[in-house]
Amino acid sequence: MRVGVPKEAVPGERRVALVPETVTRLGAGVEVVVETGAGAAAGFADEAYTEAGASVGDPWSADVVVKVAAPTATETARLHEGQVLVAFLSPLTDLEGIERLAAAGVHGLALESIPRITRAQPMDALSSQATVAGYKAALLAADRLPRFLPMLMTAAGTIPPAKVLVLGAGVAGLQAIATARRLGAVVSSFDVRPAVREQVESLGATFLDLGIHGEETEGGYARELTEEQQAAQQAELQQRIPGFDAVITTAAVPGRRAPILVTAEAVRAMRTGSVIVDVAAETGGNCELTRPGEEVVESGVTIVGTTNLPSTMATHASQLLSRNMAAIVGLLVKDGELVLDWDDEIVAGATVTRRQVVA
Numbered sequence: 001m002r003v004g005v006p007k008e009a010v011p012g013e014r015r016v017a018l019v020p021e022t023v024t025r026l027g028a029g030v031e032v033v034v035e036t037g038a039g040a041a042a043g044f045a046d047e048a049y050t051e052a053g054a055s056v057g058d059p060w061s062a063d064v065v066v067k068v069a070a071p072t073a074t075e076t077a078r079l080h081e082g083q084v085l086v087a088f089l090s091p092l093t094d095l096e097g098i099e100r101l102a103a104a105g106v107h108g109l110a111l112e113s114i115p116r117i118t119r120a121q122p123m124d125a126l127s128s129q130a131t132v133a134g135y136k137a138a139l140l141a142a143d144r145l146p147r148f149l150p151m152l153m154t155a156a157g158t159i160p161p162a163k164v165l166v167l168g169a170g171v172a173g174l175q176a177i178a179t180a181r182r183l184g185a186v187v188s189s190f191d192v193r194p195a196v197r198e199q200v201e202s203l204g205a206t207f208l209d210l211g212i213h214g215e216e217t218e219g220g221y222a223r224e225l226t227e228e229q230q231a232a233q234q235a236e237l238q239q240r241i242p243g244f245d246a247v248i249t250t251a252a253v254p255g256r257r258a259p260i261l262v263t264a265e266a267v268r269a270m271r272t273g274s275v276i277v278d279v280a281a282e283t284g285g286n287c288e289l290t291r292p293g294e295e296v297v298e299s300g301v302t303i304v305g306t307t308n309l310p311s312t313m314a315t316h317a318s319q320l321l322s323r324n325m326a327a328i329v330g331l332l333v334k335d336g337e338l339v340l341d342w343d344d345e346i347v348a349g350a351t352v353t354r355r356q357v358v359a
């Protein structure tokens with residue numbers, strides 16, 4: 001069985017789906033073909049792949065193509081019927097891309113659709129990449145703040161610790177909390193899923209009780225709040241936000257625009273020099289004034305809307321993603337042959353397009 005690793009085409013995407021270290025872990029009978037330069041932006045040279053046993057060539061004719069971003073129209077045209085593609089395919093939002101893959105007869109496995117069951121944890125690319133995003137968000141907040149995060153007692157006087165608020169305490173939020181805590185900030189957090197309180201507190205942060213309790217789906221995700229709940233949340237946050245130096249927002253509801261938690265009015269109520277890092281910028285942002293892909297200053301408040309944070313730490317983001325990919329490829333190969341076991345809950349759950357079999 002051959003696994004192909006293309007060079008990512010989307011501008012600004014530095015990650016690669018498979019790193020040299022993982023090539024050796026795919027097992028006997030699995031050959032890897034990497035497009036030249038595929039790992040370069042993440043720090044992995046072609047030579048590192050060949051030393052690990054891969055070859056450099058055309059990845060598009062492989063039995064399984066592993067990618068980070070969904071293929072563009074041009075890339076999809078290079079795929080063929082019956083081929084397997086594993087990537088972040090945005091199955092709930094990129095309907096055009098999904099239709100293109102379906103029309104090409106490609107078996108599309110979306111990383112977002114892998115069921116969040118215990119057996120699938122090593123394949124959970126959403127979590128591995130959210131970990132990177134949360135860490136980087138805390139670093140960005142620390143970097144953009146014109147103040148220290150830790151308390152300092154110096155001969156020139158005492159500096160109080162910075163106060164950081166993390167909104168949304170899923171995988172990214174919990175990592176942002178842990179990182180900001182390690183840097184010495186006093187951290188508070190809020191999430192609509194009440195079950196999260198304990199996790200927030202175990203990291204040494206305070207759970208901010210806004211009096212809003214959302215629901216959790218079977219998969220562990222938040223359900224979208226009602227309009228009244230959203231308005232109440234915005235009003236509550238507007239009261240509390242001016243007390244914080246930095247706000248890191250990570251709130252998301254799968255397949256939906258990111259909920260607005262921080263209104264323009266709330267931004268105006270913050271102190272000059274405060275910072276908002278909006279990890280949800282890609283899906284519209286949790287702050288009303290976020291401009292996805294940009295960093296802006298509004299009323300003296302820096303709003304960081306950088307998208308694709310995992311790509312800014314491409315080496316480790318790729319390494320983690322690559323281990324997820326290796327675990328997924330492990331599901332698809334039996335004795336060196338590609339076998340799609342539709343009775344497997346993970347294969348069936350992650351499949352978003354499959355070849356039409358005409359009887």
Ligand code: NAD
Nearest residue numbers: 116127168169170171172191192193220222250251252259
């Ligand atoms: P996500 O990226 O979909 O959302 C981020 C967070 O935003 C979530 O915690 C969500 O509750 C929160 N949120 C949504 N709307 C909000 C609002 N209006 N205000 C404040 N917060 C809001 O979530 P995620 O990080 O992918 O993880 C969600 C949960 O899935 C995890 O906490 C965990 O319980 C579960 N999970 C399970 C596994 C597993 O079992 N293998 C793996 C990873 C995650």
